[in-house]
Amino acid sequence: MIPEIGHYALVLALLLASVQVVLTLAGAARRDAAWMEAGRMAAFAQLGVVVIAFAALMQAYIVSDFSVVSVVGNSHSRMPLMYKIAGVWGNHEGSMLLWVLMLALFGAAVAAFGRNIPPTLKARVLGVQGLIGVGFLLFMLTTSNPFSRIFPVPLDGRDLNPLLQDPGLAFHPPFLYLGYVGFSVAFSFAVAALIEGRVDPAWGRWVRPWTLVAWTSLTLGIAMGSWWAYYELGWGGWWMWDPVENASLMPWLAGTALLHSAIVVEKRDALKTWTILLAILTFSLSLLGTFLVRSGVLTSVHAFAVDPERGVAVLLLLGLATGGALLLFALRAHTLRIGGLFAPVSREGALVLNNLLLSVSAAVVLIGTLMPLLLDAFGHKISVGAPYYNFITPFLAIPLVLAMALGPFLPWKRADLAGVLGRMWVAALFTLVCVMLALWLQGVKPVMALVGIALAAWAGFGALWEIAERVKLFRVPLADSLSRARGLPLGAWGTSVAHAGMGIAIAGMVGTSFWLAEDVRVMKLGDKATLAGYELTLDKVEDLAVANYQTEMGQFTVRRDGGVIATLTPERRWYPVAKTQTTEAAIHTTFYSDLYVVLGEPNGEGGGWVVRLYHHPLVPWIWIGTLVMVLGGMLSLSDRRLRVGVPSRRAAPVAPHMQPAE
DSSP, rough: HHHHHHHHHHHHHHHHHHHHHHHHHHHHHTTOOHHHHHHHHHEEEEEEHHHHHHHHHHHHHHTTTBBBBBHHHHHOOOOOHHHHHHTTTSSHHHHHHHHHHHHHHHHHHHSSOOHHHHHHHHHHHHHHHHHHHHHHHHHHHHHOOOOOBBBOSSSSSSOOOGGGGGGGHHHHHHHHHHHHHHHHHHHHHHHHHHHHOOOOOHHHHHHHHHHHHHHHHHHHHHHHHHHHHHHSSSSSSSOOOOOOHHHHHHHHHHHHHHHHHHHHHHHHHHHHHHHHHHHHHHHHHHHHHHHHHHOOOOTTTOOOOOOOOHHHHHHHHHHHHHHHHHHHHHHHHSOOOOOOBBBBSHHHHHHHHHHHHHHHHHHHHHHHHHHHHHHHHHHOOOOOOOHHHHHHHEEEEEEEEHHHHHHSSSSSSSOOOOHHHHHHEEEEHHHHHHHHHHHHHHHHHHHHHHHHHHHHHHHHHHHHHHHHHHHHTSSOHHHHHHHHHSSOOOHHHHHHHHHHHHHHHHHHHHHHHOOOEEEEEOOOTTTTEEEETEEEEEEEEEEEEEEEEEEEEEEEEEEETTTTEEEEEEEEEEETTTTTEEEEEEEEEEEEEEEEEEEEEETTOSEEEEEEEEEETTTTHHHHHHHHHHHHHHHHHOOGGGGGOOOOOOOOOOOOOBBOOO
């Protein structure tokens, strides 16, 4: 009975989403406050019934209701409760329901907040959100019903994909979807602005918080997925340029560009058409990621669907949303008034360079992801992997990071580059110190490692020195500096913290990419191995039965300088229901590095086990830096200026030598 309630709740959600679309868009066109208010109430009601549907599916998983097809395919009665709950979104149908839940949540949030948004703009935003909801609800009800029944009812389920039975995967998809779907609000604001034919600084201020929520969530979701791949797959890496990983990276790159572009709209009333286009493209890339994961065109541990018909339906949704928005952009973009002017060397100029480099980076990833699929359709097999990305990335990352640290020091409209560089001498000095330290510890080769450390230090210390400059550290009494620091807007703190976090993460990426040490060998009980100053002894390997799997667990004693510092227990797990084997790496983490141990297959000839050992310098900094970036996003979100009030317009004189913003 409860699955039927969930199914009919989705039907009701479709009706409410349709009502939301009609009433808000028609009400805005007619300037009818009653219709717009009724459409706003429909957004709340839609969220309520989608929550009921999601709760019904979760209940089916928790009680192991094997009359539901989705539960049979992705659960088992002996699975731990956490993984039963994670199984709700660990499959195609449930993940689409999670997507719709997030979409309804953002629609209701727009309806609840934004008191300063003009009623007609707010109504049109809600109308576009409702229209997206109609598309996905229709898709679910016609091709991906999560409440479909099966008869006769099986005695038990076929288990959740063992790779997904991990805490990282339990929390990774919700944050990822919060980011994906969050960009739908920026998309809706862009389409609503095109309909009204008006984009101004107030619009930029309204868009920024929603973009920040999406960007922060997506950053955390990507980091959690990277951490899971690092310790779960047993290959010793943190990013493999898997197409589905790329599917999340593309909207992150475009969303980062959108976030910075919206600042220019808010502060300088410039880059308006470019920001509108970025909002459309960012959400379109989120939809493209949905298509790649659920179309069956990719083979990946992240991919859910293998039904090409459902892939065609998602592709149709992508075409309608993106094509319709781009057509509207082509028809209406010329009506947007040209905004403020600025010199090439200015804060606006740095943000434009930032936008261009991020957009080109997203295009590079897009080409590398789609090219094999397109050529495969014509019978040509190619593989695009790490060499392609590793060759192109430095050409884009180096100027991007240089501009990222330099940009906040530049004044608006026009800047003296030599003077700004002179103010950054402290950041340059610390950068030089870090490069010399790396040179002393690791040597001159590879040269790109030193370049990477220089970029990381430049980004991190540049962000810290920017705050120091704002509070006039060492130029006024310390008490005055502390008072200035307390008075700084949280948005300024958030920007600097996020940029510093990027510097920390870059250092981690460089360290583990260039200075990785590894050893693959056969070890018997009592054997010793040394790596990067550590001595590891294989003490025992035992077979254990745990919950819904069996495990072969090794035990390694780790010594350094003669003392025991850790005991590591890597595993090889066997899931009898899914008939799948997984690898659980054991990791000893310090602030500076990871010692990473993987227990492999038994060596049939001479006995023992294949053991893979890795030493990853600075790799913890990748996730520390990411968490610092997330903290920066949260600090910016807590800035009251992004939630309350409308910026006032300022008339600024236009210098004759300045170039137009667009």
